Amino acid sequence: MSKLRLKISMSLDGFVAGPEQSVDNPLGIGGMRLHEWVFPLRAWRAMHGMQGGEVNESNAVVEESLVNIGATVMGRNMFGGHPGPWDPKKPWNGWWGANPPFHHPVFVLTHHRRDPLELEGGTTFYFITDGIEAALAQARAAARQKDVSLAGGAKAAQQYLKAGLVDEMDIHLAPTLLGDGERLFEGTGDDLHGLELMRTIAAANVTHLKFARR
């Protein structure tokens, strides 16, 4: 069975993005601090076309998270740009440039119809307007037996968590406070839907918590 695998970086105070997210500052104020652990890693650099990088326990976690992924689901806010209907005169094509680091189909949750956007390297963005379950079903079909990555942001993750549809959850806990922004666990209740802590990997600047069903 194809799994839905959430991976997300979270601050010690539970935020996955800082306040005042914008096109100029998509992670919100301080949000970059959640991700500092990942940038030096060889696996992350390779995803973004760069050579070299650190090979350590965190690198192994990132490599593992990339294995057997056939499609990605993300929220509109993570895809970015502007709220409301898509503007054909100023098309927003994501944060990732002409050759995004996915290299597989990506399903974007949105309220506004838009034709698929095919970019280089095997990444095509599909815009799904009929809800999280439809998006997941289409992503699973596109993944052809492989797993589906749930890339965020907060609201997309919350919806899938609340519906009990997340099969694995990698939380990269950054030892920092943001103080404000978007919390991962907001309105998600007190039910992890059977997800249990399966593994903790301690690095100097991040703690990797892996949840799954037994």
Place this chain on the structure above:
Amino acid sequence: MSKLRLKISMSLDGFVAGPEQSVDNPLGIGGMRLHEWVFPLRAWRAMHGMQGGEVNESNAVVEESLVNIGATVMGRNMFGGHPGPWDPKKPWNGWWGANPPFHHPVFVLTHHRRDPLELEGGTTFYFITDGIEAALAQARAAARQKDVSLAGGAKAAQQYLKAGLVDEMDIHLAPTLLGDGERLFEGTGDDLHGLELMRTIAAANVTHLKFARR
């Protein structure tokens, strides 16, 4: 220099107590789940006059947290009982019975004057009405060069964190959601005042995060 050392159990969604705390349910709904990891441990059982118990990595963390503590500071809510002025007809003497597990002076933050309460085993509760810095100064004097334990609850911890007065912070992260209640990091801003992650110890049912200044 005598350090102020906070130790507290926190859920994955950041709560240190559940909702609807009361005399009957001092930890709030679901709050007991934050502490399940500690009850089987030999160190915890010994503190409460019981023999036996598990000896594992978590036990070592608890033992370490008890070393070199000469006094404790806690909030009124953690001491418990009723809000408002103390009722001499129905004296609330804490949750811990005639022989509390502290065995040293305990300073309780409160807005309401009360004479010291001397119980068995070396535990005397002092009720401090002139603020967190005064309570810490008195606790440090009483600790005689040893460190001071900050036992909680949430509001007391928040005040000391926000003032930058916490020198060490042991967060015992329970892999569970409470969904509601009292967050540790609420109104504490985005500043850890120099506290950095120094050590992570992974157990099956809890992750111990130790913060301190370098």
